[in-house]
Amino acid sequence: MKRLPIFVIALVLLAPVVHATAAPKAQNEWGTTHKIIFVGLTPKDQPNFWTENLVDTATATSDGEMLSFAKESVKNAITFWKQNSRGKMKFATSKFIIGKAGTAIKHCASSADIKAATKIAGLKTIPIGTHIVVANIYDSCGYAGLGSQEGNAINLRSFGSTTLAHELGHNFGFYHSSSMYCKGSDYTKFNATNCSVEEYGDFRDLMGNEDWCPNTTLSATQRATIFHTPLAKTIKIGADTTVDESSLVTDKIVYEFGYKGNWYFFEYYIHSKDPCSWVTNYLYEPQIQVRMIGPAWTTAQGNAVGPILIVRLGSDLPAGEPVLDEDGEPILPPLYKTTLTGFQAGEVFKLPGAPYKLTVKSTGETSAVFTLTKS
Secondary structure, three states: OOOOOOOOOHHHOOOOOOOOOOOOOHHHOOOOEEEEEEEEEEEOOOOOOOOOOOOOOOOOOOOOHHHHHHHHHHHHHHHHHHHHOOOOOEEOOOEEEEEEEEEEOOOOOHHHHHHHHHHHOOOOOOOOOEEEEEEOOOOOOOOOEEOOOOOOEEEEOOOOHHHHHHHHHHHOOOOEEEEEEEHHHOOOOOOOOOEEEEOOOOOOOOOOOOOOOOOOOOOHHHHHHHOOOOOOEEOOOOOOEEEEEOOOOOOOOOEEEEEOOEEEEEEEEOHHHOOOOOOOOEOOOOEEEEEEEOOHHHHOOOOOEEEEEEOEEHHHOOOOOOEEOOOOOEEOOOOOOOEEOOEOOOOEEEOOOOOEEEEEEEEOOOEEEEEEEEO
């Protein structure tokens, strides 16, 4: 099922994106052991919602179908964050509590549901590292899930793995993984009039993409800017830089460069190493992907814009030599209607908002070589 749009709590919408060198807060420090307390609110007209089994009793679980589903979602979400922190995140045993019939109210009141769930869990306040996850299937606000940067509570209407993992990301400090497109793929005209930001636009990142699979991941840039795993390395201008493929566990999978308050991040992506990707209109070739944070007008184009993937359209670029089919009819160039999410070997690209150009020298099976030089 496709997720409905997810928004963060209004009080944090204008908070600045955390840069790679910013100090982590207690909610996402490595020393913090996280604990999920899942509170399922129960509808008055469905008192057995969490405990009922709609399957054959021989295969039914003792928890009930919906509670079992919730436990599996929590398990998947914890696995996701352990993997993407390279095993550094620690989680205590999760707790599951079911509210009595009538606690799931048909309203749009996230704070009231959190307050009710906290009371049901027997807490007066929520300790650092604890995440109250309250599920109300009758929530009428229109979102599937609601989290906040550095928060400690999550509202869910849909309690699938994708939604929960995504909203936990907000609690850990992550913003949405976004993308940017400038008209005609012309990034020399880099401004709010010519360019637009899609808040959920990064197709290979759970903080931007809507689909779940066991190998779903985060871009190396997202991991570097929040958890510093990996730690982004500084580019040496004019020198060849070797960057390893972003799914590898090395210390050379993301590089950064800052210019007048904007930050640029470079990582190497090979589609074949990302079995979760399913979108057919992206260019599936080895590529250097460029993401950036800033300037201010980019974050003003969305509720919680995070690192922004630079994309182009193949149809904007000069057409190559036409290829003819067996009947002598021209075949459209291979890049036509293709979204280019990165830069291939041989390409040169001027960074938007900075007098520097990227040159991709080579792309291999496990690493690529590029340079950044003054324009």
